Amino acid sequence: GRDLAGRMITVQVSPDDCTGCGVCVDVCPAVGSDGVKALDLRDVLPRREQERRNWEFFIGIPPMGRTEVKLATIKGSQMVDPLFEFSGACSGCGETPYLKLISQMFGDRIVIANATGCSSIYGGNLPTTPWTTDRDGRGPAWANSLFEDNAEFGLGMRLALDKAGEEARMLVLALLPQLGQLAIDILEADQSDVAGVEAQRERVAELKERLAGIDDVLARRLESVIDGLIRTDVWIVGGDGWAYDIGYGGLDHVLASGRNVNILVLDSQVYSNTGGQASKATPRAAVAKFASGGKPTARKDLGRMAMAYGNVYVAQVAMGSNMTHTVKAFAEAAAYPGVSLVIAYSPCIAHGIEMATQMSHQKKAAESGFWPLYRFDPTRAAQGKPPLVLDSREPSVPLEEFIGSEGRYKMLTRANPEGAEELLELAKEDAKDRWRFLEEMAGAGA
Ligand code: SF4
Ligand code: SF4
Structure with missing residues (x-):
């Protein structure tokens, strides 16, 4: 681009660390005349030695300085070294891309309080950890605490x-x-x-x-x-089992504190690490452990609850649906001088989807009204604007099309078609209710 004229960019895969998840191939927009994408998966064995040499050369290239790029953009954030590297998460996990992004945007100045859950396991699989330092020795300081006290730990x-x-x-x-x-x-x-x-x-x-x-x-x-x-930012990180359920009392205490902390909820809508038990974030009609007949109640709307405080920055993001929106929300959350809460849609193996398509799948989540994207910034009220910006368009994909593409819903349709139909109708009402609320908030004026 113009801002980095004369520089070249290359993408290099580490042949010993790539899990072959296929997510990069799925999102790669460049298709050649032969129908093959610019990024494609090939058998590693005949290429491993060459790619190892390429990788060694690649990591020897001097890194881009953090002041040389605009970190609050997709391109800029992806030009700097990630300080969250190869984790032990499931291949194609929907959570880890958010952590990598945070490490690129703010990694040299953050401390992370990480709740127990998948992110504490793949984030602290001791004696190894994917969290690392830059070439000046700076990187996120990371520690894990319990489900029930992680928000207070970060505070x-x-x-x-x-x-x-x-x-x-x-x-x-x-x-x-x-x-x-x-x-x-x-x-x-x-x-x-x-x-x-x-x-x-x-x-x-x-x-x-x-x-x-x-x-x-x-x-x-x-x-x-x-x-x-020296400025140090605090990020409090965890899954929905922590934020919506077991750690909610503490989370609410921190939301009400007004202190300058950032909270990231990696919302996989289920207790992923312990095998897929239903949490309060599990959507109605989805099958999970403890909800084998489909969850009969609607998912808790954590974003709406946090907005009720009036002085908490709240964003709901889905990286695969809109990467620019995710980057913008992270930048705004970090800049907000109070509590900020980012709820990030995180596809998981428990959803019963082809994980290689988890990023493109997120588009459907937003387009169907299942996961509307928004940002609620209390500082906008001072400018006479509604604090809520609804960043998704009105749902254009029928909810049943999105639901029908996930195994967690299809299981119920097979086992109990009538019950599934009933819950689907209620799930549609949930989505409509969410949309109406957000529309009203976005147009309500200050
Ligand atoms: S996105 Fe998946 S397939 Fe692509 S390089 Fe990374 S681990 Fe390998
Ligand atoms: S169980 Fe789900 S959230 Fe946990 S690492 Fe695997 S894909 Fe990610």
């Missing part, structure tokens, strides 16, 4: 970081006579973007050197909390 991280920052700023002020202009620059730093954070890192590095030469107990105290001067 505690926020409070500790805020306290360290507060203490550090107080000490910088106290040392102003010795530090002069450097102290003022640090205290007045604008860290709202990547360049601002980088500049603050350089100032703090200089401060460390200066402090070493200052014989004062305040300087020693400042050294112990000095990193609190």
